[in-house]
Amino acid sequence: MIWIGLAIVVVTFWLIYKNYEARLVLCLSGIVMALIGQYVCGSNVTLSTAVDAFIKQLVNGGLVPTIVTVMGFGYVMTFTKCSDHLVNSLVKPLKYVPAIVIPGAVLITWVLNIVLPSAAGIAAAVGVLLVPALIALKVRPVMAASAVFAGTWGSVVSPGLMFNPQIADIAFKAKEIGAPDAMIVIMQEFLPCAIGALVVAAVLALICMFLKEGVGSTQLSSAGDALEGGLAEETKKDFKVNPIYAVVPVVPLVLLVLASKQVGVLPTKVFSVPVCMLIGTAIGLMVAIINKQKIGDCSKRFCRGAGDGFCDVVILIAAAALFAAGMKSIGLTGALVDSMKGSQSVAMFAAAAGPFVMAAISGSGNAAALAFNEAITPHAADFGLTIVQLGAVAQIAAGLGRTMSPVAGGVIILAGLAGVNPMEIAKRTAIPVIVALVVTTFCMFMF
Template sequence: MIWIGLAIVVVTFYLIYKNYEARLVLALSGLVMAFIGQVVVGTNGGVSAAVDAFVKQLVNGGLVPTIVTVMGFGYVMTFTKCSDHLVNLLVKPLARVPVIVIPGAVIITWLLNIVLPSAAGIAAAVGVLLIPALIALKVRPVMAAAAVFIGTWGSVVSPGLMFNPQIADIAFKAKEIPAPDAMIVIMQEALPCAIGALVAAICLTIICIVLKEGVGSTEIVKELPEGEEIQKDFKVNPIKAIIPIIPLALLVLASKQVGVLPTKAFSVPVCMLIGTAIGLIVALVNKQKIGDASKKFCRGAGDGFCDVVILIAAAAMFASGMKAIGLTGALVDAMKGSQSVAMFAAAAGPFVMAAISGSGNAAALAFNQAITPNAADFGLTIVQLGAVAQIAAGLGRSMSPVAGGVIILAGIAGVNPMEVVKRTAIPAIVALIVVTLLMFAMS
C-alpha cells in the first residue's frame, strides 16, 4: 500500500506540473488513497475522514477570515491606486543612485511583496516601473528582469500568504504557540528571511558584475511597448502610498514581541478591515463610487476563498488520504531516525516542485498537512518545519522558467524567461541554504 500511495503522490504532482487543476487533482488523489485505505487496509472512516478534513478547512476560523480579508483589502488598494503610489514612492529613487540599482531593485520588490502578497501581481506592478528605469540606465534587459524576479518571494513573511496562518493553526492545535496567530510565525521567519533576501541581492549583484550587465553595460536602449514606459510624470501622494502598509504596521505593533497595541484587539482580519475602511474613504476622495470599492473587496474575498481556501481544503483531503493509505506514517517513521532527513525534505521537496511547476503551493500545503504536525518527532518545532517548507516553495518559484511572474517580467523586458532564471538560480539556492540553516538553528 505504501508503494501504491507513493505512486499516486508522484502522479498527483506530475499532473499539477502539467498544469492540470491543482484543487481537483489533490482532492481526487486524496479520495482515491482514502478509498484504498478504507477498503484494502481497513482504515476507519477513510473516505468520510477525507471529506471531513476538506470541510473543516472551509470553515476554519483561523484561516478563512485572514485569507479573505487580506485579498479583499488588496483589491481595494488596487482599485484606489494606493498600491501604485507605494510602488512609485519606493521605485523612483533608485534611478538617482545607479550603484545600488540591482540590489535595490531586489530588496524593494521583496519588501513590496510583503504588502502585496502576489508574486505575479508584484512582478507586474514593480516590473512595469522598474524594468524601464533600469533599461534607461543601460542595464541589460535580462538582468533588469532578474533583479525584480528574485525579489518575488517576499510574501513568505506576509500575513496574507496562506501558509503562515496554516502553520500557526497547526502549531496552536499542538499547543506549541499560545494562539493561532500568523504574526507569531512571521516574527520567527522575519530575520532569517530578511538575511536571505540580502544574500540573494548580493549574489545577483556579483553575477551582474561578472557578466558585465549592470549600469552602463549596453548602449542599446530597448524600446518598450506602449503603456510600459516609466511613469516619469507620476506624482506620488505620500498619504496614499502609506495606506497599503497600515494593516501591516498595526499587526507588527500588536504582536507579542512588540506589544504596543493589544494583540487580541488587532487580529489580521481586524487590521485588514481597518485598512479597507481607510481605502473606502480614499475612494470617496478620489470621487470613485464607494459601492464599486465595496464590490472590489467582495470580489477579492471571493477570489481568496476560491483560489486559496479551497486549495488548502483540497490539500487537507490529500493529506488525509495519505494518512489513510499508511503513507504518512511510513514517511514519519523514516524521518524519525534522522533530524537531517526531515530538514532536507522540508527544504528540498517544495523547492524542487516549485522550480519545476512554477508554483510550490500544492507541495508545501501537502507537506504541512501531512508531515509538519509531527515535527516534535524529529526534534524540531512545527513553526520551524512548516516555515522552511513554505519559504522553500517561494524561493523555488523565483527560479522557475514557467512561473507567472517571470513570464510577465520577460515580456516587459523582451527577453527569454529561461535566460532570466539562469541568473536567479544561484541566488535562490544560496538564499534557501542560508534561510534553512538560520531557521533550524533557532531554539
C-alpha cells in the same frame, strides 16, 4: 500499499506540473487513497473522514477570515491606486543612485511583495516601472527583469500568504503556541528571510558584475528605445506620489507588528489580521471618496478579492487537507514519519528540498508545501523540531523555488516586459535563490 501510495503521490504532482487543475487533482488523489485505505487496508481514516478534513478547512475560523480579508484589502488598494503610490515612492529614487540599482530593485520588490502578496501581481506592478527604468540606465534587459523576479518571494513573510495562517493553526492545535496567530510564525521567520533577501540581492549583484550586465553595460537598441518610449511612459509621466496614499497599504502591517506579542504596544486579541485588514480597507474606502470614486465599486472590489481568496486559496488548502487525509489512510504518512524519526537531518532536508524542487519545476510550490504541512509538519516534535520551524522552512523553500522557475507567472510577465526569454531570467536567479535557501534554512533551524 505504501508503494501504491507513493505512486499516487508521484502521479499527483506530475499532473500538477502538467498544469492540470491542482484542487481537482489533490481531491481525486485523496479520495482514491482514502478508498484504498478504507476498503483494502481497513484504516480507521475513511473516505468520510477525508471529506470532513476538506470541509473543516472551508470553515476554519483561524484561516478563512485572514485569507479573504487580506485578498479583499489588496483589491481595494489596487482599485484606489494606493499601491501605485507606494510602488512609485520606492522605485523612483533608484534612478538617482545607479550603483545600487540591482540589489535595490531586488529588495524593493521583496518588501513590496510583503504588502501585496502575489508574485505575479508584484512582478507586473513593479516590473512596469522598474524594468524600463533600469533599461534606460543601460542595464541589460535580461538583468533588469532578473532583479525584479529575484524579489518576488517576499510574500513568505506576509500574513496574507496561505501558509503562515496554516502553520499557526497547526501549531495552536498542537499547543505549541497560545493562539492561531500568523504573526507569531512571521516573527520567527522574518529575520532568516530578511537575511535571505540580502543574500539574493548580493549574489545577483555579483553575477551582474561578472556578466557585465549592470548600469552602462549596453547601448539601447531600437527595441530598447521602443521599450523605453512605451513601457516607461508611466515613469516619464509626472506621477505625483501622495505620501498619505503611499502609506495606506502599509497601515495593516504596522498595526499587526504593534499588536504582536513580541512588541505588545496594541492588544493582540483586538488587532487580529482580519481586524487590521478591515481597518486598512476602511481607510481605502475613504481614499475612494476623496478621489471621487464610486464607493459601491470599491466595496465590490473588496468582495471580489475576498471571493477570489476563498476560491483560489482556501479551497486549495482544503484540497491539500483531503489529500493529506488520503495519505494517512493508505499508511503513507506513518511510513514517512517513521523514516524521518531516525534522523532530524532527513526531516530538515525533506522540508527544504521537496517544496523547492516542486516549485522550481512547476512554477508553483503551493500544492507541495500545503501537502507537506498537512501531513508531516504536525509531527515535527518527533524529529526534535518545532512545528513553526518545519512548516516555515517548507513554505519558504516553495517561495524560493518558484523564484528560479522558468514557468512561473511572474517570470513570464517580466520576460514580456523586457522582451527576453524566461529561461535566461531563471538562469540568473537560480544561484542566488539556492544560496538563499541554504542560508535561510540554516538560520531557521539553528537559531
